[in-house]
Amino acid sequence: MTIGIEQIVNQLRNILAYEQVSTNETVRELHGRDESHHATSLPDIVVFPHSTADVSAILQIAHAARVAVVPFGVGSSLEGNAIPIEQGISIDFSKMNTILDIRPEDLLVKVQPGVTRSQLNKELKKHGLQFTVDPGADATLGGMAATNASGTTAVRYGVMRDQVRDLEVVLADGTVIHTGSLAAKSSSGYHLNGLFVGSEGTLGCFTELTLKVYGIPEFVTAGRAVFPTVGEAVSAVAALLQAGIMVGRVELVDEASMVQANIYNETSYEEKPTLFLEFHGNETGMQEDIEFATAIFEDFNCSSIAFETDNAARNKLWEARHSLAYAYIHAYPGKKLMSTDVCVPISVLAETILYARKQLDAVGLAGGLVGHVGDGNFHALLMLDPANAEEQAKADRFNEHIVQYALLRGGSCTGEHGVGIGKMKYQATEHGASLLVMKSIKAALDPHNIMNPGKIFTM
Amino acid sequence: MTIGIEQIVNQLRNILAYEQVSTNETVRELHGRDESHHATSLPDIVVFPHSTADVSAILQIAHAARVAVVPFGVGSSLEGNAIPIEQGISIDFSKMNTILDIRPEDLLVKVQPGVTRSQLNKELKKHGLQFTVDPGADATLGGMAATNASGTTAVRYGVMRDQVRDLEVVLADGTVIHTGSLAAKSSSGYHLNGLFVGSEGTLGCFTELTLKVYGIPEFVTAGRAVFPTVGEAVSAVAALLQAGIMVGRVELVDEASMVQANIYNETSYEEKPTLFLEFHGNETGMQEDIEFATAIFEDFNCSSIAFETDNAARNKLWEARHSLAYAYIHAYPGKKLMSTDVCVPISVLAETILYARKQLDAVGLAGGLVGHVGDGNFHALLMLDPANAEEQAKADRFNEHIVQYALLRGGSCTGEHGVGIGKMKYQATEHGASLLVMKSIKAALDPHNIMNPGKIFTM
Numbered sequence: 001m002t003i004g005i006e007q008i009v010n011q012l013r014n015i016l017a018y019e020q021v022s023t024n025e026t027v028r029e030l031h032g033r034d035e036s037h038h039a040t041s042l043p044d045i046v047v048f049p050h051s052t053a054d055v056s057a058i059l060q061i062a063h064a065a066r067v068a069v070v071p072f073g074v075g076s077s078l079e080g081n082a083i084p085i086e087q088g089i090s091i092d093f094s095k096m097n098t099i100l101d102i103r104p105e106d107l108l109v110k111v112q113p114g115v116t117r118s119q120l121n122k123e124l125k126k127h128g129l130q131f132t133v134d135p136g137a138d139a140t141l142g143g144m145a146a147t148n149a150s151g152t153t154a155v156r157y158g159v160m161r162d163q164v165r166d167l168e169v170v171l172a173d174g175t176v177i178h179t180g181s182l183a184a185k186s187s188s189g190y191h192l193n194g195l196f197v198g199s200e201g202t203l204g205c206f207t208e209l210t211l212k213v214y215g216i217p218e219f220v221t222a223g224r225a226v227f228p229t230v231g232e233a234v235s236a237v238a239a240l241l242q243a244g245i246m247v248g249r250v251e252l253v254d255e256a257s258m259v260q261a262n263i264y265n266e267t268s269y270e271e272k273p274t275l276f277l278e279f280h281g282n283e284t285g286m287q288e289d290i291e292f293a294t295a296i297f298e299d300f301n302c303s304s305i306a307f308e309t310d311n312a313a314r315n316k317l318w319e320a321r322h323s324l325a326y327a328y329i330h331a332y333p334g335k336k337l338m339s340t341d342v343c344v345p346i347s348v349l350a351e352t353i354l355y356a357r358k359q360l361d362a363v364g365l366a367g368g369l370v371g372h373v374g375d376g377n378f379h380a381l382l383m384l385d386p387a388n389a390e391e392q393a394k395a396d397r398f399n400e401h402i403v404q405y406a407l408l409r410g411g412s413c414t415g416e417h418g419v420g421i422g423k424m425k426y427q428a429t430e431h432g433a434s435l436l437v438m439k440s441i442k443a444a445l446d447p448h449n450i451m452n453p454g455k456i457f458t459m
Numbered sequence: 460m461t462i463g464i465e466q467i468v469n470q471l472r473n474i475l476a477y478e479q480v481s482t483n484e485t486v487r488e489l490h491g492r493d494e495s496h497h498a499t500s501l502p503d504i505v506v507f508p509h510s511t512a513d514v515s516a517i518l519q520i521a522h523a524a525r526v527a528v529v530p531f532g533v534g535s536s537l538e539g540n541a542i543p544i545e546q547g548i549s550i551d552f553s554k555m556n557t558i559l560d561i562r563p564e565d566l567l568v569k570v571q572p573g574v575t576r577s578q579l580n581k582e583l584k585k586h587g588l589q590f591t592v593d594p595g596a597d598a599t600l601g602g603m604a605a606t607n608a609s610g611t612t613a614v615r616y617g618v619m620r621d622q623v624r625d626l627e628v629v630l631a632d633g634t635v636i637h638t639g640s641l642a643a644k645s646s647s648g649y650h651l652n653g654l655f656v657g658s659e660g661t662l663g664c665f666t667e668l669t670l671k672v673y674g675i676p677e678f679v680t681a682g683r684a685v686f687p688t689v690g691e692a693v694s695a696v697a698a699l700l701q702a703g704i705m706v707g708r709v710e711l712v713d714e715a716s717m718v719q720a721n722i723y724n725e726t727s728y729e730e731k732p733t734l735f736l737e738f739h740g741n742e743t744g745m746q747e748d749i750e751f752a753t754a755i756f757e758d759f760n761c762s763s764i765a766f767e768t769d770n771a772a773r774n775k776l777w778e779a780r781h782s783l784a785y786a787y788i789h790a791y792p793g794k795k796l797m798s799t800d801v802c803v804p805i806s807v808l809a810e811t812i813l814y815a816r817k818q819l820d821a822v823g824l825a826g827g828l829v830g831h832v833g834d835g836n837f838h839a840l841l842m843l844d845p846a847n848a849e850e851q852a853k854a855d856r857f858n859e860h861i862v863q864y865a866l867l868r869g870g871s872c873t874g875e876h877g878v879g880i881g882k883m884k885y886q887a888t889e890h891g892a893s894l895l896v897m898k899s900i901k902a903a904l905d906p907h908n909i910m911n912p913g914k915i916f917t918m
Contacts, residue, residue, distance in 0.1 A: 105697050105806040148646040159644050161653070162621070177893040182869030183802035184834040185618050187607040187657055187877040189890055189915060190897045194620070194653025198646050215703035238564050244674035282751070285744015292741070343642040347564040375643040410641030418646040431648055434636040437904065438649045444899040456648060 003065050005044045008089075011065075012047060015057040020095075022046045031072050031082075031090040035137070037338045037386040037395075038080030038421050043070065043090035050095050052168060052176060052207040059205065060174035062089055062450055069172075070452045071201040073114065073143030078339055079420025081147055081200050085454045091205060093142055099123050100208065108165060108182060110210045113142025129213045132157035135416065136325075142206045147418035148198035152249040155241075155374030156280065157214060159416070161197040168208035169196055172446040182210065195441070200418050201452035203445050217280035220248065221290060222314035225275045225297050225305040230254060230357075230369075233273045234350035236300035237373045241346070243296065245289050248278035250374045251321050254357065257328075257368030257381070261320035264327035269320055270304065275373070276321040278314075324370055325381065332366060332383035340399050341423075342406035343377040343415030352405060356380050359401045363394040377415030404429070419456040427457050462524050464503045467548075470524075471506060474516040479554075481505045490531055490541075490549040494596070496797050496845040496854075497539030497880050502529065502549035509554050511627060511635060511666040518664065519633035521548055521909055528631075529911045530660040532573065532602030537798055538879025540606055540659050544913045550664060552601055558582050559667065567624060567641060568672050572601025572665045588672045591616035594875065595784075601665045606877035607657035611708040614700075614833030615739065616673065618875070620656040627667035628655055631905040641669065654900070659877050660911035662904050676739035679707065680749060681773035684734045684756050684764040689713060689816075689828075692732045693809035695759035696832045700805070702755065704748050707737035709833045710780050713816065716787075716827030716840070720779035723786035728779055729763065734832070735780040737773075783829055784840065791825060791842035799858050800882075801865035802836040802874030811864060815839050818860045822853040836874030863888070878915045886916050 005023075012021045022028070023045055032042035044067075049055045062069045068088030075082055084090050097114035104127050111120060118138045120131050133144060135151040143149075145167065150159035157163075166180035179192035196203055227233035230252070237250055253261070258271045277293075279286045294305055308317045315322070329337055344352045353369055360367055360380060371378030380402070384391040403413045403426050413419075413426040427435055439457060442449075449459045464482075471480045481487070482504055491501035503526075508514045521528045527547030534541055543549050556573035563586050570579060577597045579590050592603060594610040602608075604626065609618035616622075625639035638651035655662055686692035689711070696709055712720070717730045736752075738745045753764055767776045774781070788796055803811045812828055819826055819839060830837030839861065843850040862872045862885050872878075872885040886894055898916060901908075908918045 103804070103806060104701060106804045107700065108804070148644075148650075150644055150646075154644060161650065171896070175892055175895075177896060178891065179893060181871050181889070182804040183836075183865075183871040183874065184805070185607075185609055185613060185802055185836060185874050186871035187609075187800075187873045187875050188871045188882065189657075189878060189886055189894070190662075190900060191607075191620065191653040191657050192893055192896060194650040198648075198650050203649075215701055217703060241566065242563060242674055244676060282744055282747045284747045285741055288741045288743045343644055345562070345565040345567070345641040346643070347562060377642075377644060406642075412640050412642040412645035412647045414646045415642065415644050416646050419648060423647065427648055430640070432637065433634055434638060434651055435648070436634075437630070437636060437651060440903040441649060441900055444903040445896065 008061065008065055008067060009045055011061045012045065012058065016047065016054060020048045020050070031092060032084065034075045034077040034080060034082050036078045036080050036422065037336050037384070038083055041083050041085045042087065043084040044087045046090045046092055048092050048095045052170065055091065055170045055205050055207050056174040056176055058089065058091060059170050059172060063173045063448065066448050066450060068453050069450050071142065071146065071205045073140030074116065076137035076139045077143065077147060077420060078417040079422040081418050081420035081455065083421065085421065093140060096207065102127060104129060106182065107213050108210055109213050110208060111141055112208060113140060113206045115141050117141065117144070124213055128216055130216050131211065131213050133160050133163060141209055141211065145197050145206055145209055146200050148416070150416040152251055152372060154372060155250055156246060156248045161194055163212040164193050164197050164209060165212060166210035167193060167196050167206050169204040170207055171204045172448065172451050198418065200420065200455055202442060202456055203451060219281060219283045219286055219309070220314065221279045221286055221307050221309050222317045223277035223279070223290070223305065223307045224317050225277065225302050226270050227273045227275070228301050228303065230273045230353050231350040232300040233275050234353065234373055236297050236302065237275065238346050239296045239300070240293055241374060243292065245293055246281065247374060248280035251276040252371040252373045252378070253321055253324065254369040257324055257370055258320060260327040260331055260368060261323060264323055264330055265319055267320065274320070276318050328368070328381050328383055335383040335385050338382045338384055338395055339417070340380040340402055341414045341417045342402055342411055343375060344406045344409055344411035346376045348409045349373060349376045352409065353378055355405055356402045359398050363398045365391070365394055365398060375415065421455065424457060467520065467524055467526060468504055470520045471504065471517065475506065475513060479507045479509070490551060491543065493534045493536040493539060493541050495537045495539050495881065496795050496843070497542055500542050500544045501546065502543040503546045505549045505551055507551050507554045511629065514550065514629045514664050514666050515633040515635055517548065517550060518629050518631060522632045522907065525907050525909060527912050528909050530601065530605065530664045532599030533575065535596035535598045536602065536606060536879060537876040538881040540877050540879035540914065542880065544880065552599060555666065561586060563588060565641065566672050567669055569667060569669045570600055571667060572599060574600050576600065576603070583672055587675055589675050590670065590672050592619050592622060600668055600670065604656050604665055604668055605659050607875070609875040611710055611831060613831060614709055615705060615707045620653055622671040623652050623656050623668060624671060625669035626652060626655050626665050628663040629666055630663045631907065631910050639669070657877065659879065659914055661901060661915055662910060678740060678742050678745055678768070679773065680738045680745055680766050680768050681776045682736035682738065682749070682764065682766045683776050684736065684761045685729045686732045686734070687760050687762065689732045689812050690809040691759040692734050693812065693832055695756050695761065696734065697805050698755050698759070699752055700833060702751065704752055705740070706833060707739035710735040711830040711832045711837070712780055712783065713828040716783055716829055717779060719786040719790055719827060720782060723782055723789055724778055726779065733779070735777050787827070787840050787842055794842040794844050797841040797843055797854055798876070799839040799861055800873045800876045801861055801870055802834060803865045803868055803870035805835045807868045808832060808835045811861070811868070812837055814864055815861045818857050822857045824850070824853055824857065834874065880914065883916060
């Protein structure tokens, strides 16, 4: 940095209101961490823009001063994605949280980046609409676009990238661009929507998002099916997808996790690999899909299967899955949750999960496996004390083993959490010469490397 | 070019077999045009690679010699996308037409770029699978990825970009990269799949494609519904989609086109705006969807509706839609078909189609309107003699009017044909400052501008 923090603060105060620029220690601390186990690093300054013009002016100052800038939503990222490891300016988007436009006929909505998932769905419900991406956390839509978030519904509706029709982006030098249009499809020019989604703040700041929404399904049925082995559960899901049955959600919870869920909820569910399902659709078609699914599950030795349609009973049926993270956190007071995130072709998913289980037992860490099995994406939920170097080293070794296993089988080191800090070391192996292409794009768009520097890859 | 064509031919002959390098006039002519009205321009040399290594070696030579390179599939593009306007080397991928791997459990297939759509579907059928993108022409999959093709099934299964899991790409300097993986989703690094799909040969040559495939639906029903006006037909489709009814295909054919179809097929269908539909799914669910669709259509004054389930009857029902391009070509011997391609938000589709009809009548060209109405994408099919400057000028003026109309309403100048030569003039209006981002990416990846130069934008 060629000029001091104080000068930058003065420059920012020239263009923003007093309360929009903070160097308060507590405010900086809130912007120095996320929900991951990665080390805290405080920004020098936190700014709270109200508009695209504010963001553009902030970036012009940062660009001229060569100071690092990190966009910040609610800090729910899981790989240190929003931690300002080179300090500088954290741009907090919480004041840009307006739902700008709902277009039911176009099944589109335009929002500011600080709008959260639950805030949007509450508003959409009035129109009989829903936003489908559900990563668990009540993240901001800007943050979800930045990491290409997904979650339990991706098997049916796709990931965050599939929902983005247009982004307004402020580039590193303050230039404002739009990456798409309102058209449902386009073959006009390079697909910048896809490039910016998942760029984790390294290419620019999102200031508006135009997103696809869906009608709330007429009927929803929840299901739970128990299998003797993880292999049989995963094979049953693969068969379901091959048969073209549209499942709304399909989640695997392993034996160890069912044990934790029983303790936490004081329940007595069978402690065997269990699939949690949802079917969305019209009543009779869904009934036929459920009958077909039941027949497939029986072919894979499913020992018990239950379905529920009313809302309370559906929530009860999914209880073990819903409460899983809490169950682990509750069982290991003082420890932090760490989540791995590989995604593999579904043909090798069962063997990858079994390998992960074996490795987890071998390193001797407490944890379980939970998977978005329709997509081949699963998480090992590990409980560890980040201050305990030995535990952290074990967790890192375990993560390394399953990532390498996944990459060798054509998979990805991260299905939905993003690269952040934690997955940087796998980028060269996963992408090979492509990594140079990514770096050349980054260099072209952010020549001074001010946008979330030190994330995804080092320049 | 710093060295002569003869020297380049010699260099190419050093690395390829004799028959893989051609300067024959007839061969060059076959590679100097596509199915559009754009002017022919012959390449100096046509090469026929057999492998990725061949393509890499060809590009190394071209890169060193600063000679233009244009990838070529079967020449079915509609905007001059594969016409070598700066001459140089046309790379014909017809010898790289092997289906490399079919993975039913992963619903994936790996193909070389010269494999055609019908070739792939013939092979997939043996496994109960289908590749869904259907642009009409029997294009190569490499070409379809290059223009981000789509067609009648996009409303249900998405466009070409949605199907691409991984591309092997040879960059301008001969470097070979992979843009994705076999994982169904990934948040690892920049989304190069999305960037390369639709890049029209300006960023590299595709040498392998890993694509998503689907189970052949259990039941298919075809439908045809007649409406008093285009507005009512389009509103009915919007209501269908808002209700969450999954339609497999939904095509609008306007009055003028129904007239042509009746003449060509010697039929007597009502000469009114007509929707052609397909429903895919399980038997009972589909039946419920069809009943719901019928009720919606009646709300929009549908005057007649018919459904068919067996294959021959389905084809008969769709006859007018299927034969449309032939009907026009047959009616205007000696003229060439020109197709416009805007895509707009569905809320303004009806008014855009009505505007197009009015403009078409105003310029006095023969033609009709046909639309992938579920996506907001429609084509005006114009018959013209490209040698007749006045007719060409009229067609250009008409196209200009509807593109500007669409862009003002948040649409795109091309829904599926790509930019090629014909839509270059609209790129600045459509993309604004984004166009500079696209150019900076192009400059970073192809610094000597050898890859399909003069397409999409000029550097």
